[in-house]
Amino acid sequence: MTEAPAHPAPALWPAPYATGAVEATVTVPGSKSVTNRALVLAALAAEPGWLRRPLRSRDSLLMAEALRSLGVGIEEGVGPDGEGEAWRVIPAGLHGPATVDVGNAGTVMRFLPPVAALADGPVRFDGDPRSYERPLHGVIDALRTLGARIDDDGRGALPLTVHGGGALDGGSVEIDASASSQFVSALLLSAPRFNQGVEVRHVGSRLPSMPHIRMTVDMLRAVGAQVDEPETGGEPNVWRVTSSALLGRDLVVEPDLSNAQPFLAAALITGGRVTVRDWPERTTQPGDALRRIFTEMGGACELTDLGLTFTGSGRIHGIDVDLSEVGELTPGIAAVAALADSPSTLRGVAHLRLHETDRLAALTREINGLGGDVTETEDGLHIRPRTLHGGTFHTYDDHRMATAGSIIGLAVKGVDIENVATTAKTLPDFPAMWAAMLGLPDTTGADS
Numbered sequence: 495m496t497e498a499p500a501h502p503a504p505a506l507w508p509a510p511y512a513t514g515a516v517e518a519t520v521t522v523p524g525s526k527s528v529t530n531r532a533l534v535l536a537a538l539a540a541e542p543g544w545l546r547r548p549l550r551s552r553d554s555l556l557m558a559e560a561l562r563s564l565g566v567g568i569e570e571g572v573g574p575d576g577e578g579e580a581w582r583v584i585p586a587g588l589h590g591p592a593t594v595d596v597g598n599a600g601t602v603m604r605f606l607p608p609v610a611a612l613a614d615g616p617v618r619f620d621g622d623p624r625s626y627e628r629p630l631h632g633v634i635d636a637l638r639t640l641g642a643r644i645d646d647d648g649r650g651a652l653p654l655t656v657h658g659g660g661a662l663d664g665g666s667v668e669i670d671a672s673a674s675s676q677f678v679s680a681l682l683l684s685a686p687r688f689n690q691g692v693e694v695r696h697v698g699s700r701l702p703s704m705p706h707i708r709m710t711v712d713m714l715r716a717v718g719a720q721v722d723e724p725e726t727g728g729e730p731n732v733w734r735v736t737s738s739a740l741l742g743r744d745l746v747v748e749p750d751l752s753n754a755q756p757f758l759a760a761a762l763i764t765g766g767r768v769t770v771r772d773w774p775e776r777t778t779q780p781g782d783a784l785r786r787i788f789t790e791m792g793g794a795c796e797l798t799d800l801g802l803t804f805t806g807s808g809r810i811h812g813i814d815v816d817l818s819e820v821g822e823l824t825p826g827i828a829a830v831a832a833l834a835d836s837p838s839t840l841r842g843v844a845h846l847r848l849h850e851t852d853r854l855a856a857l858t859r860e861i862n863g864l865g866g867d868v869t870e871t872e873d874g875l876h877i878r879p880r881t882l883h884g885g886t887f888h889t890y891d892d893h894r895m896a897t898a899g900s901i902i903g904l905a906v907k908g909v910d911i912e913n914v915a916t917t918a919k920t921l922p923d924f925p926a927m928w929a930a931m932l933g934l935p936d937t938t939g940a941d942s
């Protein structure tokens with residue numbers, strides 16, 4: 495983990511303290527994971543398509559910009575029925591030379607090298623310093639096996655150049671995706687455009703974030719791809735995608751349920767009531783697991799035509815839970831667990847050490863910095879609640895650290911979030927939304 499930054503301190507954002515039970519209804523912007531898959535699939539389709547209510551955040555704008563640099567048209571517009579903001583995606587021949595800035599977006603750094611292999615010409619990939627440390631070997635090695643030429647520095651990570659040949663053979667490949675489910679998703683998303691499609695066999699000991707692989711499979715099928723996979727009768731750990739043309743669709747992006755987490759947490763820890771509008775009845779998003787997890791931690795939820803209403807009971811219980819399927823929920827759950835009436839054990843998330851930051855180290859350090867008692871285990875965290883005090887909560891350029899610190903700040907006076915602007919990765923309006931939830935003016939930038 496990088497040390498708490500020594501360079502000039504970015505603005506400190508005083509996390510609002512809740513003086514009473516939070517009562518609010520919130521509209522959460524579109525899902526990062528759905529938006530970035532939809533952009534890739536629409537770019538590879540045989541006809542134009544629409545994305546309605548796309549997420550506009552750093553990760554999705556980087557994805558859109560990268561696809562544009564390869565020749566894809568992505569235009570602002572209103573949806574075909576005249577309702578709501580939308581992106582119109584107009585597929586085109588994919589061309590290099592191009593340069594892709596992945597920022598620190600796992601979806602961009604993993605989903606786009608297979609797309610670049612289909613372009614004619616070199617595509618250079620670069621990004622934030624942290625992107626050099628995040629695992630990419632599963633994608634690089636697999637693409638080489640499938641016929642791509644890639645120049646990298648031998649570490650199995652960024653920066654690299656994919657020398658697209660205008661087409662890719664495809665075929666069978668074995669990968670170890672225990673470091674990231676995104677390796678599997680990346681290969682499947684572009685596979686309909688490979689000459690022979692793909693057969694991906696995962697050979698590692700564990701596979702995190704299965705709902706995100708389900709999301710990939712569902713979205714591929716929705717644009718006409720033929721996919722065989724373990725959960726509908728296929729061989730365990732094997733996915734097959736047939737070579738075929740993809741349809742351009744009109745897709746409405748669901749709200750980001752992982753970004754709904756801090757708002758639901760606000761109801762849980764203040765004994766209040768928060769409704770998240772347009773919560774989907776059925777979804778592959780891992781954030782849907784919050785209904786079960788937060789209910790177990792103290793509270794109740796109800797899904798209505800308006801959305802999901804979560805009501806806190808005024809008590810917060812610790813939890814012993816395997817989060818391997820829903821790893822991106824860990825920071826928010828850890829924050830709630832630090833405020834609970836009994837200890838918690840969060841398991842199955844060793845791979846979080848390679849996320850935006852080493853999330854297990856960062857959560858331990860920052861919660862303990864406020865007086866908490868958190869220890870790292872081999873694959874997670876033990877959290878023993880203590881009375882916490884104010885202080886600076888560092889974010890390590892991790893959007894979910896910023897929202898986790900904000901959750902704690904609701905219950906603990908004097909918590910300052912360092913670089914709350916890092917929430918722009920997936921939720922640019924977070925500080926204003928948080929203030930609005932509490933009925934406060936937006937104080938972002940007050941000391942910036």
Ligand SMILES: O=C(O)C1=C[C@@H](OP(=O)(O)O)[C@@H](O)[C@H](O)C1
Pocket residue numbers: 526527528600601673674675676679702703706821822845
């Ligand atoms: O495919 C996706 O959209 C994602 C998959 C998961 O990645 P890992 O499997 O690397 O954890 C998740 O944590 C990330 O936020 C989004």
Ligand SMILES: C=C(OP(=O)(O)O)C(=O)O
Pocket residue numbers: 598599600601822849850894920
């Ligand atoms: C792990 C995450 O992001 P990424 O898509 O960059 O992997 C996340 O959003 O929690």
